[in-house]
Amino acid sequence: MTAIPVAIGVRVPADAATVLADRHAPLLDTFGRVHRDLRISLTDRCSLRCTYCMPEQGNEWLARQSILTVDEIVQVASVAAAAGITTFRLTGGEPLLRRDIVDVVTRLAAIRGPAGDPVEIAMTTNGIGLARTIDVLAHAGLARVNISLDTLRADRFRELTRRDRLDDVLAGIDAAAASGLRPLKLNAVAMRDVNDDELVELVEFARAHDAQMRFIEQMPLDAGHTWDRQRMVTRQEILDTLAARWTLTPVPGRGGAPAERFLLDGGPDSVGVIASVTAPFCGNCDRLRLTADGQLRNCLFSTTEFDLLPILRDNAGGGGDTGGTDGIADRDGDIERLLRGCVLRKLPGHAIDDPAFLQPARGMNAIGG
Numbered sequence: 001m002t003a004i005p006v007a008i009g010v011r012v013p014a015d016a017a018t019v020l021a022d023r024h025a026p027l028l029d030t031f032g033r034v035h036r037d038l039r040i041s042l043t044d045r046c047s048l049r050c051t052y053c054m055p056e057q058g059n060e061w062l063a064r065q066s067i068l069t070v071d072e073i074v075q076v077a078s079v080a081a082a083a084g085i086t087t088f089r090l091t092g093g094e095p096l097l098r099r100d101i102v103d104v105v106t107r108l109a110a111i112r113g114p115a116g117d118p119v120e121i122a123m124t125t126n127g128i129g130l131a132r133t134i135d136v137l138a139h140a141g142l143a144r145v146n147i148s149l150d151t152l153r154a155d156r157f158r159e160l161t162r163r164d165r166l167d168d169v170l171a172g173i174d175a176a177a178a179s180g181l182r183p184l185k186l187n188a189v190a191m192r193d194v195n196d197d198e199l200v201e202l203v204e205f206a207r208a209h210d211a212q213m214r215f216i217e218q219m220p221l222d223a224g225h226t227w228d229r230q231r232m233v234t235r236q237e238i239l240d241t242l243a244a245r246w247t248l249t250p251v252p253g254r255g256g257a258p259a260e261r262f263l264l265d266g267g268p269d270s271v272g273v274i275a276s277v278t279a280p281f282c283g284n285c286d287r288l289r290l291t292a293d294g295q296l297r298n299c300l301f302s303t304t305e306f307d308l309l310p311i312l313r314d315n316a317g318g319g320g321d322t323g324g325t326d327g328i329a330d331r332d333g334d335i336e337r338l339l340r341g342c343v344l345r346k347l348p349g350h351a352i353d354d355p356a357f358l359q360p361a362r363g364m365n366a367i368g369g
């Protein structure tokens, strides 16, 4: 049975196929970008309601039946790893809300790339619940965590996230700092008149926890569609504020990483800035996304999705036109075909500044940040 969730953007059916050549060939798009990073959203649900991401009420949740099972996630991830994906980043919504999160990590950690090499498992989390789960997750194979922390002030946190949970987040950060998982990164969306007076404090907090602070420009991905280009805090403003406190030295060799890094007073500590709006890094993007309801996306801002559910849930096992007799192999072939089709249709950039830019219908929590 295939459950179709709330209508979201354009969906490209499974027959939008490409010809399969070598299943280990890299996921190369038409602009020469090789894709190595798959962001896997495990749920659209969350323990917080950050204003820049989710509405306070009235969320259109994904239909429960459409949420991928662990088996389905592992099947897609295995095909992706065979095609050269080297990192799985678990996200959401809040990934720690998945009851089977340890099973997800354990099974993803067992996947091997074409040369038998393990795939790195990372997670982006709001930190709530991390204090009691990080050890078991690390044991299961989790290699790295990024934790979101926009403010250190309880009243601001309550206003910004509409939940009184700052202490739980801080406990999660303490636990992550005590674990061996490195590098540990803390992420803050910089917001005017909300937390833009806390940037230096946040960096100091991160350094005290052996973590790297990263500031993110706010993007037009809030479910409430309230983003305002004129009000967003820019990369330049973030750097000006930090430069008043430290000498910032750019770190070369960024590769496909979203964050530009700067050494603080010559290092070794550093700070990162993710300037998706004013200094987009689309030219080096190596990321693909799998939503919790089985849609492949080639960009955060994409309005087109590639629907894996009919392939994953076709009980005949073939799901397409491969014509073979082995159901699993046929399904893998169909997944790969859609994956490659998704990559080939990736645009050169997100075009936020284009007057014709359309904000995707999904909020960030349902895309997977």
Ligand code: SAM
Binding pocket: 046, 052, 053, 091, 092, 093, 094, 095, 124, 125, 126, 146, 147, 148, 187, 188, 189, 216, 217, 218, 219, 220, 221, 222, 364, 365, 368, 369
């Ligand atoms: N719930 C987890 C968390 O908050 O870390 C994972 C999912 S969240 C969608 C992933 C990241 O996206 C977080 O660092 C969050 O701050 C960021 N994010 C969400 N909405 C955003 C927006 N409109 N602009 C920029 N970053 C955003």
Ligand code: SF4
Binding pocket: 046, 047, 048, 049, 050, 053, 054, 092, 093, 094, 126, 148, 364, 365
């Ligand atoms: Fe939840 Fe993360 Fe979105 Fe905040 S940013 S509402 S923690 S999914």
